[in-house]
Amino acid sequence: QSALTQPASVSGSPGQSITISCTGTSSDVGGYNYVSWYQQHPGKAPKLMIYDVSNRPSGVSSRFSGSKSGNTASLTISGLQAEDEADYYCNSYTSSSTLVFGGGTKLTVL
Amino acid sequence: QLQLQESGPGLVKPSETLSLTCTVSGGSISSTGYYWGWIRQPPGKGLEWIGSIYFSGITYYNPSLKSRLTISVDTSKNQFSLKLSSVTAADTAVYYCARQGTFYYIDVWGEGTTVTVSS
Numbered sequence: 001q002s003a004l005t006q007p008a009s010v011s012g013s014p015g016q017s018i019t020i021s022c023t024g025t026s027s028d029v030g031g032y033n034y035v036s037w038y039q040q041h042p043g044k045a046p047k048l049m050i051y052d053v054s055n056r057p058s059g060v061s062s063r064f065s066g067s068k069s070g071n072t073a074s075l076t077i078s079g080l081q082a083e084d085e086a087d088y089y090c091n092s093y094t095s096s097s098t099l100v101f102g103g104g105t106k107l108t109v110l
Numbered sequence: 111q112l113q114l115q116e117s118g119p120g121l122v123k124p125s126e127t128l129s130l131t132c133t134v135s136g137g138s139i140s141s142t143g144y145y146w147g148w149i150r151q152p153p154g155k156g157l158e159w160i161g162s163i164y165f166s167g168i169t170y171y172n173p174s175l176k177s178r179l180t181i182s183v184d185t186s187k188n189q190f191s192l193k194l195s196s197v198t199a200a201d202t203a204v205y206y207c208a209r210q211g212t213f214y215y216i217d218v219w220g221e222g223t224t225v226t227v228s229s
Contacts, residue, residue: 001172001173001174003156032214034214034215036214036215036216038157038216040157045206045219045220045221045222046157046206046216046219047219048215048216048217051211051214051215051217052214052215057217089156089157091157091159091215091216093213093214096173097170098159098170098171098172098173099147099159099162099210099214099216100159101156101157101158101159102156103156104156104157
């Protein structure tokens with residue numbers, strides 16, 4: 001299975017909004033509403049931010065939102081804060097009953 | 111609060127078998143609807159899903175690792191385990207154990223354990 005495609009890096013200033021894309025195929029992202037997003041700070045375990053395309057777990061800020069169109073899912077962070085600087089990974093269920101991650105996106109808050 | 115803790119050797123020789131165990135506390139590994147998985151992250155690289163198991167023993171494996179991989183569960187000890195055979199330097203990574211909610215997302219992670227493959 002091939003990794004989902006994410007931009008290597010994105011950046012934004014405090015208070016701005018950014019969007020991270022995650023492109024797959026009809027066998028993963030496009031075929032199921034089972035896309036999740038994870039935030040990872042250096043040296044730490046990943047943290048679930050979005051599941052089932054657009055649902056936020058309890059305790060995750062409403063500044064984080066997810067969506068999907070066709071084979072591409074997106075994570076949007078509004079009102080950027082310094083603490084949002086981290087790596088972000090998307091993940092999708094696949095037609096082979098497996099999970100596949102994206103390559104990861106480094107978010108820099110300027 | 112559910113917690114997961116990985117344990118096992120931090121150094122494995124090439125061609126040998128990497129073995130890790132994940133101990134679940136604060137909840138039962140036999141809870142219906144939850145799957146238990148392994149994810150790894152090579153140094154400076156991204157996350158890779160390795161595979162998952164249900165408490166009944168049903169397994170799901172990453173096709174790229176399937177020929178070398180065994181995941182098992184011991185409900186009496188509230189543990190699940192990973193065995194990866196014929197390891198090479200490419201298997202050097204931080205290995206995380208985790209809970210998959212309804213399989214489709216990973217909602218609880220262990221802190222991770224570093225495994226280095228080297229002679």
